[in-house]
Amino acid sequence: MTAALTALIGALASGDVRIVDLTQVLSPDFPQITLPPELGQCRPFRLETVSEYDERGGGWYWNNFSCGEHTGTHFDAPIHWISGRDLPNNSTDTLPVRDFVAPACVVDCSAEAAKDADFLLTVDFLKAWEARHGRIPAGSWVLMRTDWSKHTDPVAYQNFDEEGQHTPGPDPDAVRFLVKERDVLGFGTETIGTDAGQAAHFKPPYPCHTYMHGAGKYGLQCLTNLDQLPPTGAVVIAAPLKIERGSGSPLRALALVPKAA
Amino acid sequence: MSEPLQRPKRKNPILATRLPKEPPSARSRAALGLTSAAAYGRFELQVCAACGTVQYPPREACHQCLSTALVWTPQSDSGELLTETLVRHSMELFFRERAPWRVGMVRLPSGPTVIAYLHADCPPPPAAVRIEAALDRAGQAVLVALPADGRTRLADDPKLRDMTCDPRFRKVLVTDAKSPVGQAVVKAAVAAGADLVWAGYAEAWKKTPGFEDLKDIPQVALIPLDVTDSRSVHEAAGEIGFKVDILINTADYHRTYGIFDRPGVETAQAEMEVNCIGLLRLAQEFAPVMRARGADGPSSAVAWVNLLSIYALSNFPPHGTYSASKAAALSLSQNLRAEMRKSGVRVINLFPGPIDDEWNQMLLPPKLAPAAVASAIMGALQGSVEDVFPGDVAQEWLARWRENPKGLERELSM
Numbered sequence: 001m002t003a004a005l006t007a008l009i010g011a012l013a014s015g016d017v018r019i020v021d022l023t024q025v026l027s028p029d030f031p032q033i034t035l036p037p038e039l040g041q042c043r044p045f046r047l048e049t050v051s052e053y054d055e056r057g058g059g060w061y062w063n064n065f066s067c068g069e070h071t072g073t074h075f076d077a078p079i080h081w082i083s084g085r086d087l088p089n090n091s092t093d094t095l096p097v098r099d100f101v102a103p104a105c106v107v108d109c110s111a112e113a114a115k116d117a118d119f120l121l122t123v124d125f126l127k128a129w130e131a132r133h134g135r136i137p138a139g140s141w142v143l144m145r146t147d148w149s150k151h152t153d154p155v156a157y158q159n160f161d162e163e164g165q166h167t168p169g170p171d172p173d174a175v176r177f178l179v180k181e182r183d184v185l186g187f188g189t190e191t192i193g194t195d196a197g198q199a200a201h202f203k204p205p206y207p208c209h210t211y212m213h214g215a216g217k218y219g220l221q222c223l224t225n226l227d228q229l230p231p232t233g234a235v236v237i238a239a240p241l242k243i244e245r246g247s248g249s250p251l252r253a254l255a256l257v258p259k260a261a
Numbered sequence: 262m263s264e265p266l267q268r269p270k271r272k273n274p275i276l277a278t279r280l281p282k283e284p285p286s287a288r289s290r291a292a293l294g295l296t297s298a299a300a301y302g303r304f305e306l307q308v309c310a311a312c313g314t315v316q317y318p319p320r321e322a323c324h325q326c327l328s329t330a331l332v333w334t335p336q337s338d339s340g341e342l343l344t345e346t347l348v349r350h351s352m353e354l355f356f357r358e359r360a361p362w363r364v365g366m367v368r369l370p371s372g373p374t375v376i377a378y379l380h381a382d383c384p385p386p387p388a389a390v391r392i393e394a395a396l397d398r399a400g401q402a403v404l405v406a407l408p409a410d411g412r413t414r415l416a417d418d419p420k421l422r423d424m425t426c427d428p429r430f431r432k433v434l435v436t437d438a439k440s441p442v443g444q445a446v447v448k449a450a451v452a453a454g455a456d457l458v459w460a461g462y463a464e465a466w467k468k469t470p471g472f473e474d475l476k477d478i479p480q481v482a483l484i485p486l487d488v489t490d491s492r493s494v495h496e497a498a499g500e501i502g503f504k505v506d507i508l509i510n511t512a513d514y515h516r517t518y519g520i521f522d523r524p525g526v527e528t529a530q531a532e533m534e535v536n537c538i539g540l541l542r543l544a545q546e547f548a549p550v551m552r553a554r555g556a557d558g559p560s561s562a563v564a565w566v567n568l569l570s571i572y573a574l575s576n577f578p579p580h581g582t583y584s585a586s587k588a589a590a591l592s593l594s595q596n597l598r599a600e601m602r603k604s605g606v607r608v609i610n611l612f613p614g615p616i617d618d619e620w621n622q623m624l625l626p627p628k629l630a631p632a633a634v635a636s637a638i639m640g641a642l643q644g645s646v647e648d649v650f651p652g653d654v655a656q657e658w659l660a661r662w663r664e665n666p667k668g669l670e671r672e673l674s675m
Contacts, residue, residue, distance in 0.1 A: 028490040031466055038516070040527055048491055158466035 008256075015259060022223045022236070022253040023073040024149065030222075031154040032071050033192050034165070042068035045250075069248045075240035076186075076194065076209070076219030080247040083214030090216065092246030099218070100239035102185045104141040104255065105133070106229045113146035113168040117159055118198055120171040126178070133231040138183040141220070141236050144170065148190040149224035159197065169196025172207035179215045186218030188236075190226060194219040220253060233258050263381040263417050268430055269559035281555030281604045282354040286399035291319045294333045299394040299402035300647035304338060306373070307331040317373035338393065340367040342386040342406055345379055355398070359420060367392060367406050377404040381418040384408065395424045395645035398555075398605035400598075415645060419559075426564035426607055426642040429454035431506040436461045436486055436543060439469040441618055441631040442568065443511040449635035450509070451480045453643070456560075459501055461486030461512075463493070488512040488539030498546035503554070508547055509566040509638060512539050515620040519581035529582035536586040537593055540567065544597050548606075555604035565601065566609045566638055567594045571655040573612060574662050575669045598647070609641050614654025627653045 011017035024030055032044040045067040051057025069092075070076070078084030079091045089095060107129050112119045121144055126136070136142060146168045151157040159166045169189060170178075178184045187194050187208055194208040204210050212219060220238055235256040241249035272278075288296065291307075298305035307316040311328035315336070322329050345365035351357050363379040367390060375392070383390060383406050390406040395415060397403045405421060407413045416427040433450045437443045438460030450458045460475050460483050475481050484501060487493040488510075514535035516528045554562035572584035573591040591610065598608035615621040617628035629652040637651035650659045661669045 028487070028492055031464070034464075034467060040525075041531065043527075043531075044489075046490060155466045160466050160468060162468075 012256075018257045018259060020225050020228045020234075020255040020257050022220075022225055022238075022255055023251070024222050024224050026065075026067070026072045026250060029154065030072055031158050031192065032068065034158065034160070042070050044068075045071050067250060069243065069246055069250075070221075072250045073222040073224070073253055074220075074248050074250045075238055075253075076213065076221070076248045077240065077246065078213040078216050078218070079245070080219070081206075081209045081213035083210050084216065087216050090213075092240045092243045092249055095218075095240070097239070099185060101235060101237050102139060102141055103137065103232070104143050104188075104229065104234045104236045105129075105136050106143045106145050106226055106231050106234065108145045108231070109168060110145055110147040110227070113148060117166040117168065118196065119146070119168040120196060121169070121174050122171050123173050123177045126174055129231070136178070136182045136184060139185050141186055141188055141238075142178055142182075142184050143188040143220070143223065143226055143229070143236075144168070144190070145226035145229070146190050147227060149222075149226070158192065163198075164200070165192075165197030167191040167193075167197035169194065169199055170208050171196075172202055172204065172211075175207045175211045179211050179217060184217060186220060187212055188220030188223050190221075190223050192222060194221050219248075223253060225255075229255055229257060233260075263419070266416070266419065266422070266427075266429060272558055278554065279358070279556045279558070281398075281552070281606075282358065283399045283603060283605065284355040284397045284401070284403075285353055286401050286602075288401055289319070289321075291321050291331075294319055295394060295402040296396070296400070298333060298335075299396055299645070300400075302644065302646040302649075304336050304392060304394040304404075305333040306336050306369075306371070308334040315369070315371040315373055317369075317375050336392075337370055338391050339409070340369050340375075340377075340390050340392045340406065342367050342379070342383065342388045342390045343374065344386050359423075362420070365406060367404070375404050377406040378421065380405060380407040380413060380415070380421060382408050382413050393645070395421075396607070396647065398423055398607075400602055400607065400647070414643065416643060422559075423605075424645045426507060426609070427453075428507055428639065428642050430456050431560050431563065432457045432459075432504050433507045433509060434459040434461065434484075434501065434505045434547075436488060436508070436510045436539075437512040438462055438475060438483075439467075439472045440511060440513065441471070442513070442616060442634050444471050444475060445631040445635035446509055446511055446638055447475055447481060448478070449632070449639045450507075451478055453639045455480060455507075457482060457504075459484045459505070461497070463487035463489075463512075488542055489534050491542055494542045494546045498550070502547050502550045505547060505551060506554075506560055506562050507564045507566070507642065508543065508551065509568075510540060510543055511568050512536075513568055514586075515580070515583050515618075517580050517583070517620055517623070519578045529585070532583050532586040533589060536583075537589040540590050540593055540597075544593075548597065548601060551606050552601060552604035555606050562604075562606050564607045564609055564642055565597065566611060566641070568634070568638075569594070569610050569612050571612045571614050571650065571658045574658065575666065575673055577673055607647065609638075609646065610648050611638060611641065612648065612650045612655055612659070613637070614652040614658070 032042050047063045047065050050062045052061045195206045237254045309323035310330035312326040314325040343366045348362040365379045368374045389409040393405045416422045416425045433455045438447045447460050486497045514532045551562035570587040573587035576584040615624045615628045641649045
């Protein structure tokens with residue numbers, strides 16, 4: 001074992017590095033993304049018991065589950081969006097595995113999101129964050145902390161009215177800035193999508209999906225516990241299932257967090 | 262006049278629950294003709310094609326001329342009550358529990374004299390009466406003589422109420438109360454006198470217009486229920502299953518595609534998941550306790566209603582995958598009916614034509630208003646039928662299907 005790994009194991013054992021679970025429980029109760037009903041739909045998470053120490057299998061308990069690739073806490077690969085469809089190595093089975101472990105910048109928008117469900121993260125907001133915490137390094141995740149995951153009631157979490165969903169997200173310029181000026185690894189949110197609830201009406205529609213995936217960047221959504229991460233210094237482990245030509249997958253997202261944080 | 266039904270007293274919890282017993286259900290194959298007509302709400306007898314004799318009871322051959330050319334033919338519902346008696350004793354458990362029984366002989370204008378139950382309001386003989394072919398708790402056809410006034414209903418007689426599934430004073434679960442039909446069924450059940458109507462809802466974050474208003478109806482209680490989620494069905498059944506007297510499964514997933522209109526199987530799977538497997542989940546969770554409560558006092562578990570579609574009989578190609586899911590549901594409902602039979606809990610299938618909703622927006626009228634669907638369900642519960650075909654389209658398709666199923670298939674494909 002190299003010194004670096006030995007040190008990491010030691011730090012984990014001593015508590016100098018803590019592991020934070022960024023993942024929501026995969027449950028039938030967790031809502032899935034909602035599209036107009038005539039469109040194809042993402043399947044919600046469903047669990048069917050195969051046997052439970054009973055006549056279907058006397059000594060064991062197990063389930064079959066079904067869900068969409070974009071159910072629960074999940075990873076978006078570039079192939080998910082039409083803008084990223086022709087990029088090389090753009091699906092879950094071909095993504096470079098080194099991208100699955102990467103540093104994270106956590107931008108705290110929780111106060112703003114609490115006041116305004118439609119809060120949009122802007123370039124100015126990001127620059128103000130950089131003024132306090134330093135420049136966002138290339139190849140890092142930018143995670144938008146909104147504390148939205150604390151809405152445990154699915155109605156509040158989805159926050160629909162007659163004009164659709166009202167959840168925070170980035171504005172188009174902020175996404176362009178992160179992609180072009182900062183060359184981030186991807187963008188992560190606590191809400192059901194990386195884009196804001198009303199992003200279907202933005203120019204372009206769904207800017208975070210369009211620009212991020214068009215540039216080979218990734219998405220993480222339905223994250224939780226972002227309030228336990230420092231603004232900088234955490235390392236995110238986010239490895240999607242190796243689905244052949246998969247557009248994404250539910251995953252167990254973890255963060256390594258230094259004790260001082 | 263029989264007394265109007267009073268609110269039954271609450272169950273005495275120290276007494277054992279009465280177990281369901283079947284009225285005698287054995288019938289010859291020929292006699293099942295009476296049942297299959299009654300299941301559709303019709304009174305039919307065999308008429309000999311050779312000599313014209315109207316025959317009762319049903320037999321394999323004409324009792325006049327021995328011809329086997331017997332045709333089941335709708336009969337007039339009028340008759341003359343000739344005589345009556347009171348049966349005070351029976352070795353049949355079902356009759357014994359409920360004795361005495363008023364029965365009589367009724368002469369039909371077409372010739373035969375039939376044995377019929379007499380409604381409590383039926384005048385003593387001689388009297389003009391109305392004959393109704395009803396289904397008893399075994400699901401077999403029996404004949405009932407009612408006053409000729411045309412207003413008296415089976416359910417007005419406390420003993421014959423068993424032949425109906427009247428929602429009055431009962432507790433009803435509507436599995437999906439968010440859809441326009443679901444909302445209408447909830448309101449209709451309340452109007453029909455149900456004590457309590459549970460309004461099931463899935464995906465609470467999708468706010469359907471009108472659904473929230475149901476909360477304001479005092480008899481209505483909302484309950485989370487998603488028929489695609491086994492755990493949700495299990496939890497709802499655990500919470501209320503032992504109180505549900507009538508389950509009305511309105512859960513329906515309807516998209517409008519044939520095989521070539523839409524690539525992939527995802528939409529068809531979703532239709533099958535709600536329309537067929539959803540029924541299976543409900544049946545496994547709710548039906549066992551309903552079966553056990555089939556004779557649980559005046560407000561026993563009594564009926565299970567499935568909202569199918571006339572497309573279940575023959576595939577309507579523009580809505581082809583939906584038709585397939587409803588045909589699968591029809592088959593499963595027959596399975597459920599067979600397994601519920603001994604308990605006396607009636608499985609009623611509704612086969613509406615196109616309903617006036619967003620998924621039929623491209624179809625020309627006539628289309629059924631959701632309130633008309635709800636009203637057909639209540640009518641079926643208050644009456645004594647198994648299969649209901651509400652609306653002009655359903656009636657027309659049914660007639661063509663009964664006459665020539667291949668012909669209907671062919672017509673629908675053009």
